[in-house]
Amino acid sequence: MLKVAIVGASGYTGATLAKLIANHPSLALAGCYVSAGSADAHTPLSQLYPELLGLVDQPLQPLTHEAQAELGQQAQAVCLATDHQVSAELAPALLAQGLTVFDLSGGHRFADPAIYPQHYGFSHPSPELLSDAVYGLAEWAGTALADAALIAVPGCYPTAALTALKPLAQHGLIAGVPVINAVSGVSGAGRKASLNSSFCQVSLTPYGVLGHRHQPEIESQLGHAVVFTPHLGAFKRGILATITVPVSADCTEAALSEAYGCYDDSAVVHCLPAGQWPKVDDVAGSDRCLLAWKLDSERQVLVVASAIDNLMKGAASQALQCILIRFGLGGEA
Numbered sequence: 001m002l003k004v005a006i007v008g009a010s011g012y013t014g015a016t017l018a019k020l021i022a023n024h025p026s027l028a029l030a031g032c033y034v035s036a037g038s039a040d041a042h043t044p045l046s047q048l049y050p051e052l053l054g055l056v057d058q059p060l061q062p063l064t065h066e067a068q069a070e071l072g073q074q075a076q077a078v079c080l081a082t083d084h085q086v087s088a089e090l091a092p093a094l095l096a097q098g099l100t101v102f103d104l105s106g107g108h109r110f111a112d113p114a115i116y117p118q119h120y121g122f123s124h125p126s127p128e129l130l131s132d133a134v135y136g137l138a139e140w141a142g143t144a145l146a147d148a149a150l151i152a153v154p155g156c157y158p159t160a161a162l163t164a165l166k167p168l169a170q171h172g173l174i175a176g177v178p179v180i181n182a183v184s185g186v187s188g189a190g191r192k193a194s195l196n197s198s199f200c201q202v203s204l205t206p207y208g209v210l211g212h213r214h215q216p217e218i219e220s221q222l223g224h225a226v227v228f229t230p231h232l233g234a235f236k237r238g239i240l241a242t243i244t245v246p247v248s249a250d251c252t253e254a255a256l257s258e259a260y261g262c263y264d265d266s267a268v269v270h271c272l273p274a275g276q277w278p279k280v281d282d283v284a285g286s287d288r289c290l291l292a293w294k295l296d297s298e299r300q301v302l303v304v305a306s307a308i309d310n311l312m313k314g315a316a317s318q319a320l321q322c323i324l325i326r327f328g329l330g331g332e333a
């Protein structure tokens with residue numbers, strides 16, 4: 001059994017991952033941690049999430065300096081389901097203990113440290129780690145995951161967008177700037193209380209227009225400029241990204257079928273039959289990404305839609321895919 005600890009286990013992605021790990025026959029949950037001063041310290045995780053009763057009843061442990069120093073003896077891998085800056089600050093000491101680190105935050109997704117002050121509001125505390133971090137978009141990371149010490153699990157919107165766009169880039173079909181409009185459920189903002197995500201405030205609206213940190217993440221992984229506009233929707237979980245792509249003159253339906261054929265053997269990514277479009281409810285709670293596309297061959301414009309659960313393929317089940325690939329336990333979540 002591979003022993004995996006979670007830091008930030010009381011949050012939405014951490015608790016979702018705790019459930020996946022506890023249910024997996026090859027994995028053992030080696031500790032659920034929260035911050036040293038957390039109001040939830042010592043509370044069983046299943047008390048916060050009753051769906052975990054009988055599955056994850058272990059108490060949330062405060063991540064004191066002592067607990068942090070002992071993590072390497074408790075576990076072989078640790079998942080950081082924490083804020084970007086917290087992850088960036090925790091990673092070096094955990095790596096030094098020989099732990100394999102799976103960071104669900106954006107703390108290690110960019111090779112260029114200059115992105116952090118510009119888009120994340122802090123200077124990266126260990127820029128030397130960034131070039132060795134492997135971006136864990138599971139279907140595309142290939143063999144790089146197999147011996148990685150630090151895995152940067154992609155953001156939720158980038159997962160939806162890149163899963164749709166990477167096959168096009170790989171086949172040289174993108175001829176202009178893809179325009180990505182995506183709607184996320186409110187769980188994308190995490191469990192902590194905030195006015196913008198409170199019940200009476202949430203109403204479908206764009207946010208982060210021309211300034212969201214996922215735009216450079218998508219661009220750096222795609223190798224193309226994009227325009228990305230996220231929207232907050234009045235539902236709990238799921239993301240639907242609808243993407244308009246100017247495509248090259250040689251982009252035909254046959255070329256698209258060939259490009260998206262890369263997912264034919266995937267248990268996670270599925271292309272819907274022509275004429276059918278993905279719905280958020282079709283993926284909520286699942287590890288799947290559903291894709292659908294339609295080509296306008298007069299204008300040479302493609303519309304591709306991509307739906308995922310932000311907490312699953314957008315975070316926890318993708319982290320699980322990365323863990324399984326990294327440790328040779330099978331690649332599917």
Ligand SMILES: NC(=O)C1=CN([C@@H]2O[C@H](COP(=O)(O)OP(=O)(O)OC[C@H]3O[C@@H](n4cnc5c(N)ncnc54)[C@H](OP(=O)(O)O)[C@@H]3O)[C@@H](O)[C@H]2O)C=CC1
Pocket residue numbers: 007008009010011012013014033034035036037038039040063080081082083084086104105106154155156187188189190191192310311314315
């Ligand atoms: N929500 C989503 O859909 C997605 C989120 N992400 C990323 O994953 C990360 C976690 O997100 P999410 O689960 O939504 O966040 P939440 O706010 O729901 O949870 C954050 C967790 O971190 C803990 N925490 C806070 N500070 C510390 C600290 N100093 N040391 C240890 N634990 C700490 C919190 O507990 P406490 O404060 O009690 O200590 C809580 O358990 C973020 O970086 C987010 O950007 C990525 C993809 C999708």
Ligand SMILES: CC(=O)N[C@@H](CCC(=O)OP(=O)(O)O)C(=O)O
Pocket residue numbers: 104105106154155156157184185186187188189190214230232314
């Ligand atoms: C609805 C909502 O607020 N969503 C979050 C994205 C969460 C995510 O994927 O995260 P990271 O890149 O932060 O890891 C946001 O827009 O900031």
